[in-house]
Amino acid sequence: MSATVPTLDVAGTGPVPLARLVKVEVRKALDTRAGFWFAVSIVGLVLAVEIIFGLVAAEADRTFENNLGIAGAVLGYFLPILVIMLVTSEASQRNGLVTFTLEPRRPRVVLAKFLAGMVLAVVVMVLSALMAVIGMLAGRGDDWGVDGNLVFNGFILSAAVAVLVGFAIATLLMNTPAAIVGYFAYTLILPTAVGILSALSDGFEEIAPWIEFNTAQTPLFMGDYTPTGEEWAQIATSGFIWLVIPLALGIRRLLRIEFK
């Protein structure tokens, strides 16, 4: 480079640390009314369901395990929406223009968003576990025993999958309303349709868990919370179709999209 060119001296500046990006993304998920009240509502909803369960469930059912399972199920439904809003707002609210100008290495922003989603998931999970305790106290249940498989499969793994599903749909559609509608179609309409088809056709019933992710995940929340080898294989194949492929396409899109 010729000596007359004033080179911007960047030697003294380090890149933005990933931890800082994650911190900023967590903040961004909660610093709008929509984000903040949605997060509060999730925890509030868990609390309400827990208390109702504690009051009306049969005495034998008022176990901490059941309370925890309920909290996990509610979370599984709503966590992805928090993640969806965090990702799609970059395009819908157009602040991606600034986000990706301050950190032009997009994969780092994508990773930071995913980690922020996990951080939020953990916080909401811990709060929900607390709500489950409150539900137990409300129902005066005394069976506090917990199956480790439930905690891992029914609670942590399913929440992680939920965050990833939200992430995949969000990056694929990059539009808040569309992604939320898409998510509910995926999580409510699709399993219902598969259920109807399974009821009509025995052959389809056999195939369904291999190709429908929601159906395949059922063993995580049911029975002994431990999928069999075949059920794990079903989770893997349907997860590949409904999670890995959309996630790969979505992230590819996010890395290339021109934020306007």
Place this chain on the structure above:
Amino acid sequence: MAARPMREPAVLGQGGDMINVEGLTRTYGGFTAVDDVSFVCQPGRVTGFLGPNGAGKTTTMRVMVGLTPPTRGRVTIGGHLYSDIPNPGRHVGVLLDASAQHAGRTGREILTIGAQTMGLPKSRVDEMLALVSLSDGEANRRLRNYSLGMKQRLGIAHALLGDPSVLILDEPANGLDPAGIRWMRGLLKGYADRGGTVLLSSHLLHEVEIIADEMILIGRGKIVAQGDRKTLLARGAGAATSLVTALDNDALARALQAKGVEVTAAGEGLRVSAETVEVGRTALESGVVLTDLRSGGAGLEDLFLELTSDTQREGHPEAATQTGAQA
């Protein structure tokens, strides 16, 4: 780093370049938004990027900061590709669209997020709010309740957060009131005087003319002219014109016509195809009292309109869609 291509000496000579646009082309399908654009911006100077809507200003600036990949060519800032600059907010202040922020965040929150990303202390947010004269009350309002002028002030505060040495501003005066425009002019002038590099775009000639040391005129994706005010005027000028108003316009017109100078009525006065000195002398000789005499200076505006006329006159459907998408 690859050797830089030779440039016309007129552009060099002022010292080095900070922003270097080299043969930049960006196409969208069959539509060429930016067509082989090259120019430089130097430290200590304000460079005005001027062109009608949809001429390719925004696209060029988007490529500069890595939001849009170029089809051909490249842009370096201080010798680096933007994406290679670590923590770029600390070096390059960018304002592309003041409305491109989450409408549900307060102004203060928007700056806080920026400061946090760049690793700046919280006090920097208050400093910037003070600098752009946003009061505490205004800073705590949500962006959706901001006027365009307030958004622009916030956007400028955001661009200046990291104390950068380069500023890239797309239509920063848009929506500012006259006092706001004057304030911004002073701010950017002071920034350049301290050695900063400023590139600002506008579709309003007048806005750029009074602040820019250097102007780059773009029309339909191509650079149509560049240089300082004088160079551009010399290029576009051709015959000099003056605008004059006298107590007795008719007498002055007759005296000028007697000298073989072309005179036409213009508003309350006359447009004369001669230099002001010539008009003044004629008035003195014929004893006519002048109430107003200035250079026809339409020079630059005429040049601007003439150079970019094909972009403005013809309805280019694709260009129109592009403008809509990028505005």
